[in-house]
Structures are given as C-alpha cells and as structure tokens.
Amino acid sequence: MKSVNLSNYLPILQWGRTYNQATLVNDLVAAVIVTIMLIPQSLAYALLAGLPAEMGLYASIIPIALYAIFGTSRALAVGPVAVVSLMTAAAIGKIALPGTSEYVIAAITLAFLSGIFLLLMGVLKLGFLANFLSHPVIAGFITASGIIIAASQLKHILGIQANGHNLLELVVSLIENAVDANWFTVGIGVTATVFLFWARKGIKPLLLKLGVPVWFARIGAKVGPVFAVAATILVVWLYDLGARGVALVGDVPQGLPPLTIPSFSQELWVSLIGSAVLISVIGFVESISVAQTLAAKKRLRINPDQELIGLGSANIGAAFSGGFPVTGGFSRSVVNFDAGADTPAAGAYTAVGLALASLFLTPLIYFLPKATLAATIIVAVLSLVDFSILKKTWAYSKADFIAVLATILITLGFGVELGVSAGVVISVLIHLYKSSKPHMAVVGQVPGSEHYRNVLRHEVITHPNIITVRIDESLYFANARFLEDAIYNLVANKDEVKHVILLCSAVNAIDMSALESIEAINERLVDLGISFHLSEVKGPVMDRLMRASFQEHLSGEIYLSQHQAVLELSKACLKNNCK
Structure with a gap:
C-alpha cells in the first residue's frame, strides 16, 4: 500500500x-x-x-x-x-x-x-x-x-x-x-x-x-x-x-x-x-x-x-x-x-x-477620511x-x-x-478558431540534408509524384474537416501525384473525429489512385492508431522519418515508372 x-x-x-x-x-x-x-x-x-x-x-x-x-x-x-x-x-x-x-x-x-x-x-x-x-x-x-x-x-x-x-x-x-x-x-x-x-x-x-x-x-x-x-x-x-x-x-x-x-x-x-x-x-x-x-x-x-x-x-x-x-x-x-x-x-x-x-489601533482610525x-x-x-x-x-x-x-x-x-x-x-x-485553421505547409528536402521545410520559404527539392503535407497542430474535431479539404485541394487535377505523406512531427494527439477524417482521406485518395502515408508519428499517437487498427486499412505505410519515406517512395516511383 x-x-x-x-x-x-x-x-x-x-x-x-x-x-x-x-x-x-x-x-x-x-x-x-x-x-x-x-x-x-x-x-x-x-x-x-x-x-x-x-x-x-x-x-x-x-x-x-x-x-x-x-x-x-x-x-x-x-x-x-x-x-x-x-x-x-x-x-x-x-x-x-x-x-x-x-x-x-x-x-x-x-x-x-x-x-x-x-x-x-x-x-x-x-x-x-x-x-x-x-x-x-x-x-x-x-x-x-x-x-x-x-x-x-x-x-x-x-x-x-x-x-x-x-x-x-x-x-x-x-x-x-x-x-x-x-x-x-x-x-x-x-x-x-x-x-x-x-x-x-x-x-x-x-x-x-x-x-x-x-x-x-x-x-x-x-x-x-x-x-x-x-x-x-x-x-x-x-x-x-x-x-x-x-x-x-x-x-x-x-x-x-x-x-x-x-x-x-x-x-x-x-x-x-x-x-x-x-x-x-x-x-x-x-x-x-x-x-x-x-x-x-x-x-x-x-x-x-x-x-x-x-x-x-x-x-x-x-x-x-x-x-x-x-x-x-x-x-x-x-x-x-x-x-x-x-x-x-x-x-x-x-x-x-x-x-x-x-485590538489596540482601531480607535485611531475613527478620524480617518x-x-x-x-x-x-x-x-x-x-x-x-x-x-x-x-x-x-x-x-x-x-x-x-x-x-x-x-x-x-x-x-x-x-x-x-x-x-x-x-x-x-x-x-x-480564439483558441478554437486558431486551432481549427492550423498552419499547414507543403514541404521539400533542404539540399544536402535530411531536413524538410516549407516550399514557400526555402529552396528545397521536391518530387512531382510525391506531396508531403506538414500540419502544425494536434488533430481534433475542430480542424479535422480543414485537413480533409486542404489535402483534397492539393491533389485536385494533379494526375502525376501518386503518394501523399502526412508529416506528423507537430501532432501531439489525434482524437476520434480526426481519426475518422484521416480514414476518409485514405479512402478518397485510394479512389484517386493515390497512396496515403504518415511519417514521424509520435509514440503516444501511434499507440492510439494501433489500438484502432488504423494501419490495417492504410493504403500506404507509416514511416519513422520523413527522409526515409521520401527515399523509399521516390525509388518505388522510379522502379514503377510513375507518370
């Protein structure tokens, strides 16, 4: 005891x-x-x-x-x-x-x-x-x-x-x-x-x-x-x-x-x-x-x-x-x-x-204005x-x-x-408003390194067949639909895209509503002939995904690092002659 x-x-x-x-x-x-x-x-x-x-x-x-x-x-x-x-x-x-x-x-x-x-x-x-x-x-x-x-x-x-x-x-x-x-x-x-x-x-x-x-x-x-x-x-x-x-x-x-x-x-x-x-x-x-x-x-x-x-x-x-x-x-x-x-x-x-x-000073306060x-x-x-x-x-x-x-x-x-x-x-x-529209960025590889940064801020290496999206917020009911819409807009009318990677380095939690949205994204991308992958998922988040059997239905893979994901998927595209 x-x-x-x-x-x-x-x-x-x-x-x-x-x-x-x-x-x-x-x-x-x-x-x-x-x-x-x-x-x-x-x-x-x-x-x-x-x-x-x-x-x-x-x-x-x-x-x-x-x-x-x-x-x-x-x-x-x-x-x-x-x-x-x-x-x-x-x-x-x-x-x-x-x-x-x-x-x-x-x-x-x-x-x-x-x-x-x-x-x-x-x-x-x-x-x-x-x-x-x-x-x-x-x-x-x-x-x-x-x-x-x-x-x-x-x-x-x-x-x-x-x-x-x-x-x-x-x-x-x-x-x-x-x-x-x-x-x-x-x-x-x-x-x-x-x-x-x-x-x-x-x-x-x-x-x-x-x-x-x-x-x-x-x-x-x-x-x-x-x-x-x-x-x-x-x-x-x-x-x-x-x-x-x-x-x-x-x-x-x-x-x-x-x-x-x-x-x-x-x-x-x-x-x-x-x-x-x-x-x-x-x-x-x-x-x-x-x-x-x-x-x-x-x-x-x-x-x-x-x-x-x-x-x-x-x-x-x-x-x-x-x-x-x-x-x-x-x-x-x-x-x-x-x-x-x-x-x-x-x-x-x-x-x-x-x-x-x-006890003793209050009489003196009588004349206090x-x-x-x-x-x-x-x-x-x-x-x-x-x-x-x-x-x-x-x-x-x-x-x-x-x-x-x-x-x-x-x-x-x-x-x-x-x-x-x-x-x-x-x-x-204000918190709900800010977190409902989190900062998102398409990222690419910084030359000569394994770091990935915003394509709008840095000179980076990208692959036409791969889109990596980094979301800088935990995923929950208020921003789940925002994530769906953002990814759909990125792949719309882009037939060359074969892989979408969601970079989760800033994601500390995924609630049930967000999980359902991620599953919906996966299904929608499969219909478009696109594989959906995750990278750099934190341990506690991964534990929850495993309990939900998410990986069994995922069309792609969950990678330990973003660099590993890009290397393997770019090689696969070369091998399969992705167009």
Whole structure:
C-alpha cells in the first residue's frame, strides 16, 4: 500500500524542518513592514467592496495564517485585492443594499463559496482550467477594471453620492452630483492622491539622500499610504473636519475577528455561485502569476494545485472570521519579498500584527477620511492600467487584439462580471478558431540534408509524384474537416501525384473525429489512385492508431522519418515508372 506524504498537502512540514533563528528574524522584519502597509490597504478594499472597514482587517488575519499552512509560495501575501473587491461589490450589490446585514452575509457567503470551489479545483487537480483565460485578455480585463475602480472612488474624493456598475453609469452619476461636492473633502482627497503618486517615485530618492540603506528606501517607497493616513487623521482631528461634512471611517469595533457563519440559503447560493466561480478563477490567475514570478527569483517552484487548496482554505477562513473573498496581492507580495521574507511564516506573523492592530489601533482610525482610503485605491489601481497591451497585440496578433479590445469595452460598458465572462468565452473561441485553421505547409528536402521545410520559404527539392503535407497542430474535431479539404485541394487535377505523406512531427494527439477524417482521406485518395502515408508519428499517437487498427486499412505505410519515406517512395516511383 502506497504511503501518503503529508508534506505534499501541508507545505509547512517542508519548510518548517529547516526553520532557524536567521529565518525567524527575516520573517519578522518582513511581517512588520507588510503589517504597516496592510492596515490602510485592508480598510481601503473593504470600502471598495462596500463593506464595513473592520471587515478588511478581518479578511487579512485568519486567511493569511491558513495560507501559511497550506500554500506553497514563500512570499505571497494573501488578503483583499482591488479587482476581487470590486467583483465582490458587483456580485452582492445585486442581492442587497450596502450597509445592511444582508449585504454583509452575502459577502461572507461569497467567500465561502469561492473557498469551496477553489478547494475542489485543488483536490481534483484542475488548476489548468485557469489557462482558459489568456494573458492578453487578463491584462485587458485588469486595465478596464482599474479604470472602473478609480472612477468609483471619485465620489469619496469629492464627498458626494454616486453609483453605477459600469463606467458610463459612474460618469453620469458623478456629473449629476458634482454640484454637491464638499470642498474640505476635495482638498484632503486631491492632496492625498497627489502625495501618493509622488511617493511611489519620490520617497526613495529622498530617503537615499538622507543616507538610509537602499533596502530601507525601497521599502519606504511602498508604505506611502501609512504617511497619508497618519497626516490626514491628524488634520481631521485638529480642525474637526468631520463636523464640516468630511466623511470619516468612524467607529471600528475593537477586538479579534468574530466567528461568523455563511448563509446556507439555496436561493442565495444560486444567486452567488456564478460570481464565486469568476472571482475564484480571476483570483487564482492573479495569485499564481505573482507567486511564480517571485518564486523564480529564488529558484523555487510553486505547485498550482496546492495553491488552489491554500487559497481555498484562506477564503473559507475569511467566511468564518467576518471577511470577504481574498487572494494573493501583487503589491503586498512584492513588499513581503523585498523585505526579506524567507517562508510563509512571515504571513502568519503579519496575521498576528493585524490582530494586534484590531485590538489596540482601531480607535485611531475613527478620524480617518474615506477620501484618503479612496486616494490609496486610485493610486494602487491606476498602476494596473496598461493600454500598451493594445499596441503589442495589434503588432503581434490581430485575433488577440480583438480579444483584448472586446474585453476592455465589454468590461467598461457592462461591468466586471460580464467583462470577465466575455474574456473567458473570447479566449476559448480564439483558441478554437486558431486551432481549427492550423498552419499547414507543403514541404521539400533542404539540399544536402535530411531536413524538410516549407516550399514557400526555402529552396528545397521536391518530387512531382510525391506531396508531403506538414500540419502544425494536434488533430481534433475542430480542424479535422480543414485537413480533409486542404489535402483534397492539393491533389485536385494533379494526375502525376501518386503518394501523399502526412508529416506528423507537430501532432501531439489525434482524437476520434480526426481519426475518422484521416480514414476518409485514405479512402478518397485510394479512389484517386493515390497512396496515403504518415511519417514521424509520435509514440503516444501511434499507440492510439494501433489500438484502432488504423494501419490495417492504410493504403500506404507509416514511416519513422520523413527522409526515409521520401527515399523509399521516390525509388518505388522510379522502379514503377510513375507518370
């Protein structure tokens, strides 16, 4: 009986064996820095999701600790992120009004459903399903989402009421309510936004001039929001701006995350399940991209299926501790990595730091302006906006350009859920379109070698009695008919052709539909007096053909190499005087 290696399912058992004092110090330093960064960030993303501020902290405590146990990345910092927070607001906003208990319960239930879905994907090893979202489409979706998120936060910068699920609705609502702007709020919001944009590039040179170490200056540039939070809290408190109409975070309950139970209402589950799947997929794609990038810098590896289990556990933890859907965040993970985190234990220490903040620092947040949190969100998400992807895809692939443009326009025009759904569908359709019309080439022998290349690209040797077709794609139901038509067109009205060779060096699989098409090609060519041959068939493909008794009905032969096929068939033609 094969024994189960628990360390495959509990990565903590792997890195925990080598944990030492030096690693502890590195992880503690990283945890302190990330905790300082996460406090305003967590509050801001709760605001973006339309939830009470404390839920942002709650979503950053238990989930981080659970990921430290089950996740495989040593630098990934799990918690609320901008895109997932926006998708959360879009999903539960259709069910309940922000500020109500039903809204909060829907957010908790959404985290639970996302966690269950991620866990199932991990246990069933379905991480590959995330590949159905192409990277250009993801880039387009994140760009459009960044614009919507930034636009949605302008109401807090202006101190007005505005709403909408897409860019057009938001812009119209902002314009209609702009006359009600609170100028104290505008002053705080604009100042904080300008400072945060400057801080991204200005703090580091300033700190270096002051003689601080390079690593500290690099980290200092990442925690600009902390300075903005402290300064605006002080200004609001000193000048009592809350009494002048500046919206404040207000009372935030002190204490550790409460025990919460998601709803098991069938009606609510049906309403949320589609959104949970989309949030899970988007969150996983974002998380695994960050984790793999950071792991590569230390020559470590990430297990995508175990990452699904880690993220699933984190989301279930969020559901039972008053949080909402979470995933691995790019900015906080980079800060964690740059600060020297050696193991996922840094995340566990961050959870302890945030728990202490929830216990002792929440009274200080009372005077925090919502405009400051909005500025934090705007500056963070605008860094995700990248229209250069349109130029790149236009130059490289028109099909990818259409996919990216369509995803951006649909997301901006109809909202994030329809945008990401369209992105998935478009990605799949583009794959089917490309693979349904694979590149095919008639090839000939490169003089003085045994290599065979496209007759349209190279000076090659060909034989009038032999046509060799190379297909650069696996054969399946979507391109089987395309292959048939292409071969029939090549031999039409060419009486001198006696042999057709299908060069299969790029064919990794042949499904049943394609097999039937190949058999039909064989029969059709036999009727025309032409023998049909295959060359360079890969082992696994050959095994399937043998099981189907394909070779028994083949009019020609299956050759180990293309050169062998041409030599033998050309000799046969000379011997038989083919004309």
